[in-house]
Structure formats: structure tokens, C-alpha cells
Amino acid sequence: MRPDTARRLLETMWRIRRFEERVAKLKRQNEVHGLVHLSIGQEAVAAAVCCRLRDDDAVYSGHRAHGHAIAKGAPLERVLAELMGRADGLCQGLGGSMHLVDVEHGLLGATGVVGGNVPIAVGSALAARLRGTDQVTVVFFGDGAAQAGHFTEAVNLARLWALPVVLVCENNGFAEFTPRSAHTTIERVSDAVAPFGFERDTVDGNDVEAVWDTFGRFLEQARAGRGPLLLECLTHRLRGHYEGDAEAYRAAITADEWQQKDPILRFQRRALLAGWIDEADAAAIEREAVAAVAAAERFASASPFPSPELAARMTYT
Amino acid sequence: MAHELPYIAAIDEAIKLEMERDPTVLYFGQNMATTENEDFVTSFGHDRVRVTPISETAEIGIATGAAMAGYRPVVELYMAEFMLVAMDQVINEAPRFRYMSGGQVKVPLVLKAGYGFTAGWAGQHTGTLGALFMGVPGLKVAVPSTAADAKGLMATAIRDDNPVVYLHHYLLTLEHGEVPDGEHLVPFGEAAVRRTGGDVTIVGTGWTVGKALAAAERLAEEGIEAEVIDPRTLAPLDLDTILESVEKTGHLVLVDQAPRHSSVAAVIAGDVAEHGFGSLKAPIRLVTALDTTVPYSEPLEAYVLPDEAKVVDAVRKTLQTVSA
Numbered sequence: 001m002r003p004d005t006a007r008r009l010l011e012t013m014w015r016i017r018r019f020e021e022r023v024a025k026l027k028r029q030n031e032v033h034g035l036v037h038l039s040i041g042q043e044a045v046a047a048a049v050c051c052r053l054r055d056d057d058a059v060y061s062g063h064r065a066h067g068h069a070i071a072k073g074a075p076l077e078r079v080l081a082e083l084m085g086r087a088d089g090l091c092q093g094l095g096g097s098m099h100l101v102d103v104e105h106g107l108l109g110a111t112g113v114v115g116g117n118v119p120i121a122v123g124s125a126l127a128a129r130l131r132g133t134d135q136v137t138v139v140f141f142g143d144g145a146a147q148a149g150h151f152t153e154a155v156n157l158a159r160l161w162a163l164p165v166v167l168v169c170e171n172n173g174f175a176e177f178t179p180r181s182a183h184t185t186i187e188r189v190s191d192a193v194a195p196f197g198f199e200r201d202t203v204d205g206n207d208v209e210a211v212w213d214t215f216g217r218f219l220e221q222a223r224a225g226r227g228p229l230l231l232e233c234l235t236h237r238l239r240g241h242y243e244g245d246a247e248a249y250r251a252a253i254t255a256d257e258w259q260q261k262d263p264i265l266r267f268q269r270r271a272l273l274a275g276w277i278d279e280a281d282a283a284a285i286e287r288e289a290v291a292a293v294a295a296a297e298r299f300a301s302a303s304p305f306p307s308p309e310l311a312a313r314m315t316y317t
Numbered sequence: 318m319a320h321e322l323p324y325i326a327a328i329d330e331a332i333k334l335e336m337e338r339d340p341t342v343l344y345f346g347q348n349m350a351t352t353e354n355e356d357f358v359t360s361f362g363h364d365r366v367r368v369t370p371i372s373e374t375a376e377i378g379i380a381t382g383a384a385m386a387g388y389r390p391v392v393e394l395y396m397a398e399f400m401l402v403a404m405d406q407v408i409n410e411a412p413r414f415r416y417m418s419g420g421q422v423k424v425p426l427v428l429k430a431g432y433g434f435t436a437g438w439a440g441q442h443t444g445t446l447g448a449l450f451m452g453v454p455g456l457k458v459a460v461p462s463t464a465a466d467a468k469g470l471m472a473t474a475i476r477d478d479n480p481v482v483y484l485h486h487y488l489l490t491l492e493h494g495e496v497p498d499g500e501h502l503v504p505f506g507e508a509a510v511r512r513t514g515g516d517v518t519i520v521g522t523g524w525t526v527g528k529a530l531a532a533a534e535r536l537a538e539e540g541i542e543a544e545v546i547d548p549r550t551l552a553p554l555d556l557d558t559i560l561e562s563v564e565k566t567g568h569l570v571l572v573d574q575a576p577r578h579s580s581v582a583a584v585i586a587g588d589v590a591e592h593g594f595g596s597l598k599a600p601i602r603l604v605t606a607l608d609t610t611v612p613y614s615e616p617l618e619a620y621v622l623p624d625e626a627k628v629v630d631a632v633r634k635t636l637q638t639v640s641a
Contacts, residue, residue, distance in 0.1 A: 058386070060382075089419070090419070091417060091418050091419035091421065092419035092420070093419070094416055094417055094418075094419045095417040095418060095419065096417075099413075099417040099418070101414075101417070101418035101419070101421050101422065102421075103418070103421045103422060108385060108386070108422065109385065109414060109418070109422070111410060113405050113409060113410070116378070116405050116406070116409070116410055118378070119374060119375045119377070119378020119379050119381075119382065119406065120378050120379070120381050120382035120385070120410060121382060122375070122378070122379050122382060123378060123379035123380060123381055123382020123383040123384070123385070123386070124382040124383070124385065124386045125382075126379060126382070126383050127382070127383045127386030127387060127388055128386070130343075130364060130365075130383075130388065131387075149374065150374040150375065150378065150405070150406075153370075153372035153374050153375035154374075154375045154378060154379070156370065156372065156375070157369070157370070157372065157375050157379060160370075161367075314415065314416050314419065314420055315415075315416055315454045315455055316415075316455065316457070316479050317415055317420070317423050317478045317479060
């Protein structure tokens with residue numbers, strides 16, 4: 001890995017981590033209104049996938065979208081303003097945490113209905129095919145989505161039409177509050193699509209290098225028009241399904257286990273060992289993330305609430 | 318200049334003209350490979366005319382994604398009920414994106430489906446579902462009752478930047494009518510006054526427009542002149558034309574093939590009760606289907622549906638109410 005790539009991945013992961021930790025606090029203070037799902041622990045997937053993409057590649061996300069938005073290039077301050085329901089939010093406060101859209105950076109949609117984004121993303125890939133461009137669409141979804149009928153329907157058509165879409169599954173082992181084993185006998189999501197006969201793989205999603213390498217290979221295939229592909233990333237959601245979830249359904253991870261699993265600390269150790277960064281760089285990267293989040297919060301807090309008439313005006317174009 | 322066409326062919330004519338005019342218009346459907354669609358495939362090729370599996374959710378979702386990325390898909394769904402398989406995409410995805418993105422994206426999509434096939438098709442293929450879609454902010458709903466409107470509303474639907482549910486009535490499929498040649502656009506939100514009269518206002522949609530007109534002719538023999546209004550689109554709804562007519566007649570009869578509690582008639586009745594109460598000389602009367610599933614057996618089917626005699630009866634009753 002090139003040192004600048006390692007630095008960029010680490011920067012992106014720290015920005016997501018510090019951002020979401022701040023969001024958790026702002027949620028408790030009621031500054032962030034509504035339902036919030038955090039991706040703390042899953043940052044490696046968002047960073048490795050989105051840092052590989054161009055602005056004109058499309059990303060579709062779901063209800064746990066903050067990391068994808070930030071990694072795809074959405075400005076922190078506008079993401080936070082959206083979460084706080086402000087006029088300068090990405091979507092002028094009309095979408096919120098589960099529906100982040102930033103067309104300028106290729107984040108085309110985020111849906112709050114599990115798996116509802118998969119057919120839509122396949123349609124985005126169809127558009128690229130019809131236009132004759134080499135744009136690729138990536139759709140993020142959890143392991144829970146793979147049991148939904150719309151997932152299989154969309155995969156079938158993506159394969160039938162050989163569309164340039166990479167399906168990225170963030171398998172954190174829990175569909176909302178329920179372990180995968182209670183929902184299906186298929187352990188790996190990558191095996192669920194086996195009959196379609198396209199390339200698929202399962203990697204350690206907390207190993208940013210593994211995601212970077214495998215996704216890079218998949219992206220090349222999709223760019224060359226050899227889609228669809230599916231990348232399953234095994235990961236760990238450190239927090240509950242949503243902020244406020246009491247998590248009675250699972251045992252907390254121990255501090256020692258987390259030290260080994262945390263995708264950021266793990267990659268930081270690796271980068272130091274490889275000499276891609278030094279201790280001073282590591283400290284600076286984290287510090288910069290904290291400063292960027294603080295600046296975003298100042299911006300978002302100063303942003304006004306949207307004018308109420310916006311609520312009535314936006315229904316039709 | 319005009320030419321005569323069956324209602325169903327007028328729809329095809331509009332789609333063909335729009336596909337010729339705009340290369341971003343796509344046409345999806347489960348039976349696009351059959352001979353009746355050969356003309357579309359020959360003219361526009363399989364890139365634009367796409368055969369889809371029986372996967373309504375994926376068809377509509379993919380069309381939504383393509384629409385957000387710059388295309389204008391028309392999805393042929395055959396039966397309005399088949400859209401119910403894809404409720405998430407129809408109700409909770411396509412019409413939400415523009416709004417939730419703060420106007421960053423648009424979804425120019427047409428969901429084309431037939432409805433109301435009350436000709437022995439029984440409980441699952443005969444629904445009149447317009448009011449369901451009318452209640453979804455972000456969706457527009459077109460319900461043509463003539464061949465000319467079938468063409469003009471489809472052309473407008475394809476050019477609209479919002480998702481449109483275009484519902485053509487199966488019992489009108491082979492009804493012939495004069496259709497304007499070439500480009501023909503019928504604006505959304507403009508009702509058509511099909512017959513003028515000063516005694517009572519009758520509103521119908523789709524197939525019930527014909528029932529209302531037939532009833533009006535019978536009433537004319539008794540010296541009662543009915544005004545018959547066809548809203549043509551349910552969303553947007555041209556309430557002004559209805560209110561103006563009620564101001565003149567003082568009496569309103571709403572005819573709808575849907576069960577009363579899921580009818581457009583009930584929605585219009587509420588609007589007129591709020592905004593036109595001062596004009597009414599008698600209570601509004603609704604002639605709808607009964608709140609039942611549509612039965613199979615022919616006399617039972619007729620029993621639950623509105624018809625000409627029920628409309629005539631409702632008009633007489635509303636006029637008697639004032640004289641009593």
C-alpha cells in the first residue's frame with residue numbers, strides 16, 4: 001500500500017469515528033433529532049470502498065449511512081447540519097440521518113427500508129450501461145437485507161443484464177436485534193448469491209487493507225463492464241442497532257477483544273509497523289479529525305432551521 | 318387533424334411518439350418480447366425496450382434508479398394489483414426521493430397499469446386503486462376516460478419530472494374515440510366538463526364517466542340537466558372546476574367504482590363539504606361500489622358496482638331532498 005493511501009484511509013476512518021462519537025453525544029443532548037444508527041466499528045468498509053471511487057461513481061446507502069457519506073466526500077459540516085435538521089444540511093433538513101443524499105459527491109440515495117436501495121442501485125448501474133460510461137454503482141446493505149425478496153429480485157436482474165454494480169454487504173452479525181442464525185441457515189451472504197454464478201468474496205471487514213485490496217479488484221471488473229460482484233465484509237457494530245438500544249440481545253465485547261478488532265487501531269498499528277506513517281503523523285491525523293468535527297459542529301449549530309414553508313413546497317418538482 | 322383509435326392503441330401511440338422524441342424514454346415490461354410489442358422492439362431495440370421478469374419490486378426499483386440517473390422509464394405493470402407486490406417501491410421509495418434529498422434528485426417515472434376489470438375477473442384483478450395512490454405525496458395519478466385523453470395524459474406523464482401512476486381502465490380498452498394526430502398533451506390538474514347542465518353536478522372517473530353521461534341522458538328525459546365532470550387526474554385534483562359547478566347546481570353526486578371507503582368520491586366529498594358547503598342545497602351523495610371484495614358471479618358483481626340506474630336514483634334523491 002502506498003503511504004498516501006494509508007494516510008487517507010486512516011484520516012477517513014478517524015473522521016467517521018470522531019464524527020459519530022460526537023453525534024452520539026448530540027443525540028443525548030437532543031441536538032440531533034430523531035432516529036440515529038451509528039457505524040462505529042464498521043468504518044473500514046466505508047473508507048476502503050468509497051476512497052476507491054470517483055465522484056461520478058454512484059453510492060447507495062441505507063439507514064446506517066453517515067460513514068458512507070463522509071467517506072464518499074460529503075462535507076462533515078453539511079452532514080451534521082442535516083442530522084441537526086438545519087437549513088444548511090445536505091438535504092435542507094428534509095431527509096435526516098437515514099436519507100443522506102449528496103449528488104455532487106455521488107451519494108445518490110439512502111433508504112430507511114432494509115434492502116429497498118438494492119433495486120434502485122441496480123437501476124443506477126443500468127443508466128451507466130445505457131449511457132456507455134464506465135461509472136460504477138456501489139450499494140451498501142447489511143446482512144439482514146439479503147433475506148428480503150427485493151434483494152434477490154434485484155440481484156437476478158443485475159446478473160441477467162450484466163450491470164456494473166458492486167454489492168457491498170456489511171455483515172455485522174445482527175439484523176437489527178436478531179442474530180443471523182435466527183433468520184437463515186445460510187451463514188455467508190456471499191453464498192446466498194452463489195447460484196447466480198458471479199464473482200463474490202467474504203473478507204474481514206475490520207481489516208481495511210483486505211477490503212481495499214479485494215474491492216479494488218472487484219471495482220476493476222465492474223469498470224470493465226463485468227458486473228455484478230458481491231463483497232461481504234465481516235464486521236462488528238460497536239454500538240446498538242440505534243442510539244438508545246439497550247442491547248439485551250448480545251454480550252458486550254471486552255476491551256481486550258475490541259483492542260484486537262477495532263479497525264482503526266488495528267490499521268494504525270499496521271501503518272506504523274510498515275513505516276507508512278510515524279507516531280507524530282498518527283497523533284496529527286486523529287487531532288485533525290477532532291478539529292474537523294468541532295468545526296462542523298460550530299457550522300451546524302449556527303445554521304438556522306429551514307423555513308417551514310419548505311415542508312410544503314418540496315413535494316413535486 | 319384527428320384519427321380514430323381504440324383507447325388502448327392511443328396509449329401506445331403516445332409512448333411511441335415520446336420514445337421517438339426523447340432517447341431517454343425506456344419501456345419495461347414482463348411481456349415486451351411478445352408479438353404485440355414487436356413494433357416497439359423493432360423501432361427502439363432491446364436496450365430501451367426491456368423484458369423484465371415477474372419481479373415488480375425490482376422492475377419499479379430499477380426504473381426508479383434509472384430515472385434518478387437521467388432516464389424516463391415507463392413500466393408496464395399490466396394490472397394495478399401487481400403494483401401492490403411492490404408497495405415499498407411505489408409508495409415509499411420513488412415518490413420520496415425528491416423530497417428527502419431536498420430537491421437534489423428527481424424521479425421521472427411512469428407506472429402504467431390497467432384497473433377495474435370487473436368482467437368476471439373476481440377478487441384480485443378488479444380493484445379501483447386510484448385513491449390509494451392519490452394519497453401518497455409525491456405521486457401523480459392519471460385516470461383517462463377517453464382515447465384522446467389516454468394519449469394526451471400518457472405523453473404528459475412521460476414528460477413530467479415526478480413519478481406518475483397512470484391507470485387505464487380495462488373496460489374501456491376497445492372503446493374507440495377521436496385522437497388528435499401527432500403531439501398531443503393533456504395538462505395534469507385540469508378537469509374536463511363532459512356535459513353541461515344547471516341542476517346537478519355528477520363527477521366520475523375512468524369507466525364511471527360513461528355511466529354518469531348515460532344517467533344524465535336519462536335524467537334529461539325527465540327535464541333534469543346534469544353537469545358531468547371528469548377530473549382526468551386525481552393528483553393534482555382540479556377541485557376548482559368541481560366547486561364552480563356545485564356553486565351553479567347546488568347538488569353533487571360522486572360516482573366511483575372503488576369501495577366507498579377507498580374511493581376518490583369520499584376524498585372529493587370531504588373537500589367539497591369543507592370548501593363548498595355554502596353552495597350545497599342538499600347533502601352530497603356517493604354512488605360507489607359496496608365495501609366488499611368484487612365477487613365473481615355476474616349478478617353479484619353487478620350488485621356491488623355502481624351503474625347508470627344507481628346514479629339516476631341518487632340524482633333524484635338529492636333533488637328531492639331540497640324540495641321536501
